[in-house]
Amino acid sequence: MPVVLAVEGLTKRFGSTRALTDASFELHAGEVLALMGANGAGKSTLVKILCGVHGADAGSMTIGGTTVAFASPRQAREHGIIAVHQTIADVGVPTLSVADNLLLDRSCTGRGPLLAGGRRSLRAAGAIAAGIGLELDLSRRLDALSIAERQLVAIARAVAHDPAVLILDEPTASLSAPESERLFAVLDRLRDRGVALLYISHKTGDLRRIADRIVVLRDGRVSGEFRRPLDLDAAIRAMVGHAVGQVARRDPVPDGAPILRLSQARLAPTAAAFDLVVHAGEVVAVTGPVGAGKSTLAGAIFGLWPLAAGHMDLDGRPWRPRSAGEAIRNGVFMAGEDRWRTTFFPGTVPFAQIAGTIGFPFLDRWGRAGLVARTAETRATRRLIAEFGIKARGPEDLPASLSGGNQQKVVLARWHAEPARLLLLDEPFQGVDIGARDDIIRAIRAQSRDRATIVFVNDLEEALEVGDRVVVMADHAVVGDAADLARISALLASPHPAVS
Ligand SMILES: Nc1ncnc2c1ncn2[C@@H]1O[C@H](COP(=O)(O)OP(=O)(O)OP(=O)(O)O)[C@@H](O)[C@H]1O
Ligand SMILES: [Mg+2]
Known part of the structure; x- marks a missing residue:
């Protein structure tokens, strides 16, 4: 294939950081080239150069033999290169509907106005959604969608451009197996059509x-290339x-005292009631497809919204938190799924740095504002940067300047700054590399x-x-728990209808 x-020789520095050094490779029509690399290896930087977000400091790019350089994503798009970025927080217009977002690019190119929600535009948006098998109420606002749903909207928009080169930066980071497989089926089709x-x-x-x-990047340089049959090890x-092997499962932990108990809980008025007990010392994994209600359960325990029915106990006392603040004061911490919505501040906020981000929930404990808090914050942040292996220059770095996986480690580090009574981690491994995942599991267990x-x-x-x-959820209820793969798979497979 051509x-x-x-x-x-692509090269890019950010201040003293060498993000990318002398990277060279080719991309063929009708192939899927995977780019691998540890957190901070330079993958997203490379993507941003290819699609015109960043300019390179050195090196060149050719498309079909012609040398090109893009001053903007728009120019890259005109040459048929589209990227779906790792951070999708800023993709689309949050206050518009899914349909309007899917049609955004068309209305910008003057074929609009389509933002009226007319029948024709709804049909056009429906066709774009169907292109990737996206089943979603198109009238919902973008900011009401889960992170997985927004990721799928971003992908549908990109595919609708009919690109010659499609770049996907961790598109499945928050998808479960069925959504991922749907995406792969779309990619198979694009590949057959000759898309690179x-x-x-x-x-x-x-x-x-x-x-x-596979092309592998290590510390900003190409460190290997692998062809089929692929030797992933x-x-x-x-x-x-x-x-890197799998982290061994640890020996069964002796049952500590029950800390959290849910009795006859319902997450929605029409959902089934369930019980759940979590003991001191144990790490319980809650799994289930996107939309099974995992984040709804997490949010109810953390005080973001009430249970629809039933009740909770924390350490044997009724637990009815009315806010996240009340939860945090009682030692119930939660690392949210969407780090840009739940954890990070805009760069313009004075405490947006890593240290300020980590210290924010604990200002009450560390002495309100002032010097004491600042010192405690910086000390804790230094310790956590080392403990979680965060690749940053120091506590005063901005999270936005970290690679995706390192941002995720900051979120987890924050909730290990103080001892918790109950720690809730929603999708903690998003975008962290294989080695880092082991480190994080060890840090959680420790x-x-x-x-x-x-x-x-x-x-x-x-x-696993x-x-x-492992506790399995479906249709907004806990449907069972198990420790072995066969039983968990059986719980996941049936008899619960597919969850949209
Ligand atoms: N805007 C920026 N300002 C300063 N440094 C940056 C910026 N963007 C990236 N970097 C640095 O460049 C290096 C490469 O980052 P990059 O985001 O390309 O890594 P990555 O391979 O995509 O990692 P991950 O798997 O975690 O997403 C990192 O050290 C990162 O901190
Ligand atoms: Mg990245």
């Missing part, structure tokens, strides 16, 4: 399923410098003794790795 895109795909993922299952060839070695920990994950493999026991 070379569609060739890059030669550049695919970034930390999930080895994704790569096994979709990659034709070798690729991982090229990526991190050593072999502090898990005196608290109860609940980890909410779409990915079954992750659930992190959890001492």
Whole structure:
């Protein structure tokens, strides 16, 4: 197949950080080239150069033999290159409907006005959504969607452009297996049509399923290239410098005292009632498809909204939190799924740095504002940066300047700054590399003794790795729990109808 895109010697620095050094490779029509690399290896930086977000400091790009340089994403788009970025927080217009967002690019190019929600535009938006098998109420506002749904909207928009080169930066980071498979089916079709795909993922299952060839980046340099049959172990070695296995499941933890107890709880008036008990010392993984109600459960325990029915106890006393603040004061912490909505501040806020982000929930404990708080904050942040292996220059770095996986580590580090009684982690492994996932699981376990920990994950493999026991949810209710793969798969498979 012909070379569609060739890059030669691409180099990019941010201040003293060498994000990308002398990177060269070719991308062919009708192939899926996977880009692998540890957190901070330079993958997203490369993507941003290819699609005109950043200019390169050195190096060149050719499309179909002609040298190009893009001053903007728009120029890249005119050459047929479209990227779906890792941070989708700023994709689309939050206050508009899904339909309007899907049609945004068309209305911008003067074919509008379509934003009236007329029948014709709804049909056009429906066709775009159907292009990737996206089943969603198109009249919902973008900001009412879950992160997985927004990710799918962003992908549908990109595919609708009919690009020659489609770049996907961790598109499945918050998708569960069925949504991922739907996406892969779309990518198969695009590949058959001769589209060149550049695919970034930390999930080895994704790569096994979709990659034709792998290029590995390490510390900003190309450190390996692999062709079919793909040797993923070798690729991982090229990526991190050593072999990485699965974290061993730990020995069963002796039952501590029950910390959280849900009795006859309902997450929605029409959902089934369920019980759940989580003990001190154990790490419980809650899994189930997107839309199964995992985040709804997490939010109810954390005080974001009430249960529809039933009740909760914390340490044997009724637990009816009315706000996140009340939860935090009582030692119930939650690391939210969408880090840009729940954790980070805009860069213009004075305490937007890593230290301020980590210290924010604990200002009450660390002495209101003032010097004491600042010192405690900086000290705690330094310790956590080391503990979680966060690749940053220091506590005063802005989260926005960190790679995606390192941003995620900041979110987890924040809620380990103080001891929790109950720690809720919603999709904690989003975008973290294989090596870092091991480190995070170890860090979670190291502090898990005196608290109860609940980890909410779409990915079954992750659930089995992190959890001492796995609880399965479907249709906004807990439907069972198990510790072995066969039983969990059976719980997930039936008899619950597919959840949209
Ligand atoms: N806008 C920026 N300002 C300063 N440094 C940056 C900026 N963007 C990226 N970097 C730095 O460049 C390096 C490469 O980051 P990049 O985001 O490309 O990594 P990545 O391979 O995509 O990692 P991940 O798997 O975590 O997403 C990191 O050290 C990062 O901190
Ligand atoms: Mg990245």
